[in-house]
Amino acid sequence: MVRRWADYKTEAWVQWCPGCGDFGILAAIHRALAELDIDPRRLVVVGGIGCSSRSVYYVRGSNVHVIHGRSIPVASGVKLANPELEVVVVGGDGDLLGIGGGHFTALGRRNIDLTILLFDNSVYGLTKGQAGPTLPVGVKTKALPYPNVQDRVNPLILAYASGYTFIARGYAYHVNQLKDLIKAGIEHRGSAFIDILQPCPTYNDMMTKEWYEERIYYLNEEDPLWDPRIRGPEDHVKIPRIVEKMLEFGDRIPLGILYQDLTKTTLEDRFEQQMPGYRKAPPALRPISVNGRAPVHPFKVFKDKLIET
Ligand SMILES: Cc1ncc(C[n+]2csc(CCOP(=O)(O)OP(=O)(O)O)c2C)c(N)n1
Numbered sequence: 001m002v003r004r005w006a007d008y009k010t011e012a013w014v015q016w017c018p019g020c021g022d023f024g025i026l027a028a029i030h031r032a033l034a035e036l037d038i039d040p041r042r043l044v045v046v047g048g049i050g051c052s053s054r055s056v057y058y059v060r061g062s063n064v065h066v067i068h069g070r071s072i073p074v075a076s077g078v079k080l081a082n083p084e085l086e087v088v089v090v091g092g093d094g095d096l097l098g099i100g101g102g103h104f105t106a107l108g109r110r111n112i113d114l115t116i117l118l119f120d121n122s123v124y125g126l127t128k129g130q131a132g133p134t135l136p137v138g139v140k141t142k143a144l145p146y147p148n149v150q151d152r153v154n155p156l157i158l159a160y161a162s163g164y165t166f167i168a169r170g171y172a173y174h175v176n177q178l179k180d181l182i183k184a185g186i187e188h189r190g191s192a193f194i195d196i197l198q199p200c201p202t203y204n205d206m207m208t209k210e211w212y213e214e215r216i217y218y219l220n221e222e223d224p225l226w227d228p229r230i231r232g233p234e235d236h237v238k239i240p241r242i243v244e245k246m247l248e249f250g251d252r253i254p255l256g257i258l259y260q261d262l263t264k265t266t267l268e269d270r271f272e273q274q275m276p277g278y279r280k281a282p283p284a285l286r287p288i289s290v291n292g293r294a295p296v297h298p299f300k301v302f303k304d305k306l307i308e309t
């Protein structure tokens with residue numbers, strides 16, 4: 001069966017402002033899923049709280065809407081319980097880098113095979129425009145009484161320092177290019193992070209469509225030889241250039257795949273090593289009772305493997 005992008009739409013009314021960048025991101029998600037022909041019954045989209053996180057209602061799948069900042073731990077649990085599922089996290093800069101920031105870094109260390117889509121508008125859209133973690137210091141958007149007193153975190157460098165093995169940046173209104181980045185992120189084995197620049201026409205009157213479009217450029221168009229893949233120790237010479245590009249956020253803002261490490265094991269691989277048979281019979285696929293008794297205590301499966309969170 002060949003699936004079309006419309007097969008991933010739902011009946012839910014999309015509750016975003018006119019012109020919101022989230023529409024472009026949603027279209028790119030639908031198209032990426034269709035081109036990868038992912039069975040909606042195998043898809044789990046997990047979102048926290050925010051305008052962006054509402055996407056869980058707009059994509060056909062067995063999705064979960066969780067409390068603020070906790071989408072990554074829930075998605076990690078879903079994936080580890082059944083690694084056969086395709087698990088995608090959607091969320092805003094506030095949700096994933098503010099209240100959920102600790103979970104964001106923990107995922108990089110684990111390198112679980114998840115795809116994280118950050119709808120990055122630099123404001124708390126849902127709660128009427130407070131400064132988000134990616135808003136630069138000194139910027140005064142219309143909802144702020146004074147210029148922003150805190151500086152921005154660089155999500156790409158944070159992802160790199162945390163251990164994510166796929167790091168990319170896209171732009172909400174470039175649906176086709178973004179679709180390709182989302183496909184590459186989903187196909188990557190390991191934790192994939194895509195920072196998606198998303199103009200918020202209602203609350204961010206500084207980082208507008210025009211502001212972004214004057215600055216963005218694609219890495220592979222500037223340099224056709226740009227290849228950020230790490231296949232072995234010999235590729236580590238590429239790291240300074242990769243970090244230089246991740247740091248570039250001002251008059252010019254690079255888009256595309258910034259980093260992909262193909263050498264690291266996933267947490268699922270490490271579980272399989274320590275618990276042979278884990279992939280064939282992960283917790284979600286085991287019988288929950290044999291002769292009226294639990295054959296495996298669900299918590300013992302992960303005992304001593306994940307100590308924190
Ligand atoms: C524990 C908790 N604290 C605060 C809030 C209020 N709140 C709701 S959404 C949100 C931030 C939304 O911003 P972001 O994650 O960037 O998403 P956006 O709406 O911009 O897409 C906040 C602070 C909440 N719902 N729960």
Ligand SMILES: [Mg+2]
Pocket residue numbers: 050092093094119120121122123124125132
């Ligand atoms: Mg936001």
